[in-house]
Amino acid sequence: MRRVREEPGWLRGAPPPRWARLAPAVALFVLVCAQRVTPGDVEFGYFLAGLPPVAAFAYGAAGTAVFAGVVLVLLGLPGIGIAHARGSDLATVAAIGLLSVVVAWVRKRRDAQLISVRTVAEAAQLAVLPPVPERVGQVRCSGLYRAAQRGTLVGGDLYDVRVGPFGVRAVVGDVQGHGLAAVGTVASLLGAFREGVLDDAELTAVAARLDRRLLADAAGSAVEHAELFATAVLLEFPPGLDLVRIVSCGHPPPLLLRGFVVSELDVEPGPPLGLGLAGPAPSQPTELPVRPEDRVLLYTDGVTEARDAAGNFYPLAARVPVLATDPVGLAQAVWRDLASFTGGGPRDDVALLVLSPDGDPDGAHRTP
Known part of the structure; x- marks a missing residue:
């Protein structure tokens, strides 16, 4: 990462x-x-x-x-x-x-x-949000994180990839606010996610755990009527199956890059976390087939809501096929292109995560 x-x-x-x-x-x-x-x-x-x-x-x-x-x-x-x-x-x-x-x-x-x-x-900050390794289980990982606040490594976005008894699970999210004020919420959500990777057999139960965590933090806040919420998308690559399970909690849908064709994954939208709407049993996750050469791109709205001088939004889906062959890697190529598009970089936190199922748990890399 x-x-x-x-x-x-x-x-x-x-x-x-x-x-x-x-x-x-x-x-x-x-x-x-x-x-x-x-x-x-x-x-x-x-x-x-x-x-x-x-x-x-x-x-x-x-x-x-x-x-x-x-x-x-x-x-x-x-x-x-x-x-x-x-x-x-x-x-x-x-x-x-x-x-x-x-x-x-x-x-x-x-x-x-x-x-x-x-x-x-x-x-x-690195203890809260450590870099993701190049490989987690049978999934190859790469990505990029850029905090909007100058001089910080962690902002209001979050990402993590963990392997557990139920497969490789990943989360990308965006909490209320940005900068150092949101780091506490990021740490709380990541702690709940890492527990859910080990304990919860269903991906929807992990989402419900994150929802309860934010509700508990809001109830214990010293600020009266405090509201904590976050958008997030959770992925699961179950062992031995060529598919990915996705739960979206008010977050932009992931992009699937297959060869040089990019498609937006059709994911059942759900409510953001922290509103108490996930409940004990959210809707079932979306299951989609994946191939070893596929790449799934997760991102936060700091990417798609970035604007150029004329006020145009950054066209991520249209730019990904062009950037996919860049030798620096897809995530880094997107960031360089985004910085050029906005004239120096967006003013919001940015998180990019690229996941590619390898299908080889022993760690042998396959050429995409």
Whole structure:
């Protein structure tokens, strides 16, 4: 499973770029050379006082102190001819240099704290929503997850593929809201799904379990009249059978890619989860035949509701046959095409999951 993540930028925990580290030294050299070729009545030397604050953004306290010391030497030695500084001027420059050293020290400590917090946050998010392996049981898997909120790995969409005593089961869903506010609901639903994979003989019972989980969470919420709901589609590849069972809970229907022909699976629609409408025994799942070379594409509405500059929706079903031959894989190809279509990527969470029944439980891959 390919997870798209956004790396932190400069001043947000990432190391400074090379140009930022070179800038103070280059500015120092340019100012000294400019002063050397300039008539004596024009002074550029006092611009050197701005170098320590600039260095504080790219260097630590020691590196900044070096720049501050060099500036004081250049301004304080009259024989060098950089500037004619008085004692009060040197005191001001020294104070600026000292303040810059303090700023650099504070920045380095903050960067270390940001890296630590980010590492812990990423570990926690990956524990909630770990990447799906390339193969689960007799099903090959690939996919992509992209959270809408900057700097996060998990949003309001969810996916999982698990093997249990009743076959390989998968879920793709979209909870109310998006971003970090929805992560708790995502974790709750995934926990219920993983229990259902092991305990519930019927796929519809798994859907009912998810429905009860959301109802219980809404009842225990501190917010009065809180409502939690989610759309989801659940799949089951039973062992020894060339078919897939599907239960849809208000979610967009999966797409079946057979060769280069794409069709929308005719699935009996059901109510979203969390409304208490699934009940103890929902309607029977839809059963459809599948072949080893088939690919089933599950997605969230962050894909199909993405718009271009003219307001047109992304035509997923029409684009899939064109993207199916991309060597990067179908899920990654869809994401690249979607980002190009929207001019940078949609503003909603996106989850894509491609499942292909192999029919070989020992793990030998077949060529599609």
